[in-house]
Amino acid sequence: MHLCGFLIAGPVVHSHAIWRNPAHETPFLSLAHYARIAQLLEQGCFDFLFFADRLAIADRYADSHVAGIRHGDQDSTRMDPLPILGAMAAVTRHIGLGGTRSTTYDAPYNIAREFATLDHISGGRAAWNVVTSMNDGEALNYGSVPHLGHDERYDRADEFMELAFKLWDSWDEDALILDRAAGLYADPDKVHYVKHEGRWFQSRGPLNIPRSPQGRPVIVQAGSSGRGKRFAARWSDIIFALQPNIERMKVFKTDVDAALVDAGRPGGSKVLMAVMPFIGTTRAEANELLALHDSLADPVAGLSTLAAHANMDFSGLPMDATVNEIAASGSQGNIAALRSITPDGSMTIAEAGGVYARGVMCPRLVGTAEDVADELIAIIDSGAADGFVVSPAFLPDTFESFVGAVVPILQARGYLRSNYAGGMLRDMVKGGAQ
Numbered sequence: 409m410h411l412c413g414f415l416i417a418g419p420v421v422h423s424h425a426i427w428r429n430p431a432h433e434t435p436f437l438s439l440a441h442y443a444r445i446a447q448l449l450e451q452g453c454f455d456f457l458f459f460a461d462r463l464a465i466a467d468r469y470a471d472s473h474v475a476g477i478r479h480g481d482q483d484s485t486r487m488d489p490l491p492i493l494g495a496m497a498a499v500t501r502h503i504g505l506g507g508t509r510s511t512t513y514d515a516p517y518n519i520a521r522e523f524a525t526l527d528h529i530s531g532g533r534a535a536w537n538v539v540t541s542m543n544d545g546e547a548l549n550y551g552s553v554p555h556l557g558h559d560e561r562y563d564r565a566d567e568f569m570e571l572a573f574k575l576w577d578s579w580d581e582d583a584l585i586l587d588r589a590a591g592l593y594a595d596p597d598k599v600h601y602v603k604h605e606g607r608w609f610q611s612r613g614p615l616n617i618p619r620s621p622q623g624r625p626v627i628v629q630a631g632s633s634g635r636g637k638r639f640a641a642r643w644s645d646i647i648f649a650l651q652p653n654i655e656r657m658k659v660f661k662t663d664v665d666a667a668l669v670d671a672g673r674p675g676g677s678k679v680l681m682a683v684m685p686f687i688g689t690t691r692a693e694a695n696e697l698l699a700l701h702d703s704l705a706d707p708v709a710g711l712s713t714l715a716a717h718a719n720m721d722f723s724g725l726p727m728d729a730t731v732n733e734i735a736a737s738g739s740q741g742n743i744a745a746l747r748s749i750t751p752d753g754s755m756t757i758a759e760a761g762g763v764y765a766r767g768v769m770c771p772r773l774v775g776t777a778e779d780v781a782d783e784l785i786a787i788i789d790s791g792a793a794d795g796f797v798v799s800p801a802f803l804p805d806t807f808e809s810f811v812g813a814v815v816p817i818l819q820a821r822g823y824l825r826s827n828y829a830g831g832m833l834r835d836m837v838k839g840g841a842q
């Protein structure tokens with residue numbers, strides 16, 4: 409079973425209650441907070457952790473930033489993940505380190521440098537969550553209005569990846585010589601111009617960084633529309649998904665497997681499903697934790713995040729209108745998943761605000777550590793996933809109880825490594841090194 413810890417460098421993750429933890433403050437602007445989480449997840453033998461990211465505060469809801477900023481929604485604060493990952497590399501040795509960057513608002517040369525650098529300084533532990541970005545706020549921040557259309561963003565992303573891969577390949581593996589006596593730094597014949605001239609990008613190259621331990625970062629992707637799945641099937645090592653229940657997980661996994669076959673890469677990518685555990689020493693305690701959590705998740709913050717995901721201001725609709733009235737130009741996959749929760753289309757916008765605030769549709773696994781381990785194992789055994797993106801309800805509390813109580817059960821039952829074998833992240837996610 410592959411495990412990834414889900415993070416955002418801000419007050420909120422999928423759960424919009426995180427920063428309101430009544431037990432203690434959540435110091436989400438401090439490095440110590442992230443260093444502690446990285447070490448904890450490494451203690452739990454997670455494959456990797458990753459920071460989701462977006463490039464704008466949310467202001468689609470009521471065409472204003474007020475709801476999101478007042479209540480602390482998913483986009484109210486997001487620090488840049490890459491510097492934090494660099495610091496995490498210094499305090500860990502094995503766990504993979506993933507960051508999100510956008511193919512719509514960044515340049516291939518920048519991205520190639522950032523992840524080559526992270527891969528070098530972490531000894532082959534870098535991963536890039538490739539996103540195409542979702543909403544007009546992001547376009548406005550980068551002076552690129554209007555936001556490119558949904559499928560066009562993926563077209564641009566295809567060329568972005570082609571160029572990034574060329575840049576990572578521009579240094580041969582044995583180009584760096586470092587013959588100190590002869591004064592030979594590197595072999596110029598093994599460092600290549602890329603001379604890329606495309607529809608979206610021009611870049612001469614080569615990269616100004618020698619080939620990194622993994623050659624390129626592990627590529628993660630989470631598009632869930634048809635076009636998104638085709639993109640992921642072509643490029644990714646890992647696919648993240650968020651599906652509300654095991655039936656939808658199975659449908660998603662079947663679709664992805666077919667897309668991988670179409671892309672000529674059968675079995676070429678692992679599917680990790682997002683889940684949000686609530687772990688108690690008894691079931692009653694887990695249910696109390698869930699109730700406490702949900703009482704702190706403000707539906708207005710959920711509506712603000714939902715509007716940002718849909719890239720639509722639906723505040724003019726009545727609260728009892730159904731979610732079928734929401735037409736997404738942002739994340740098509742997320743809105744389709746929201747509709748699928750009530751197949752008769754009866755979920756109202758008010759209810760969707762609650763669902764989003766409590767965990768953006770992440771299925772919640774509630775019970776003792778045994779119960780949670782049983783559910784994870786059942787999903788793996790059913791073939792609906794290769795692993796999980798563990799999304800916390802409180803930080804670092806959820807990861808503490810998961811690592812302290814669920815991980816030992818998964819290890820004892822042979823579903824999770826008990827220590828790291830010392831390979832690189834790509835070896836780990838391919839199932840090679842355990």
Ligand SMILES: Cc1cc2nc3c(=O)[nH]c(=O)nc-3n(C[C@H](O)[C@H](O)[C@H](O)COP(=O)(O)O)c2cc1C
Nearest residue numbers: 460461508630631632633636648649650739740741
């Ligand atoms: C676990 C997970 C993590 C994601 N992380 C991000 C993220 O960091 N930034 C982002 O803009 N979208 C993120 N997404 C959303 C997808 O990357 C994708 O942008 C979105 O679903 C739109 O693509 P689609 O229309 O193909 O579904 C994430 C989705 C999942 C399931």
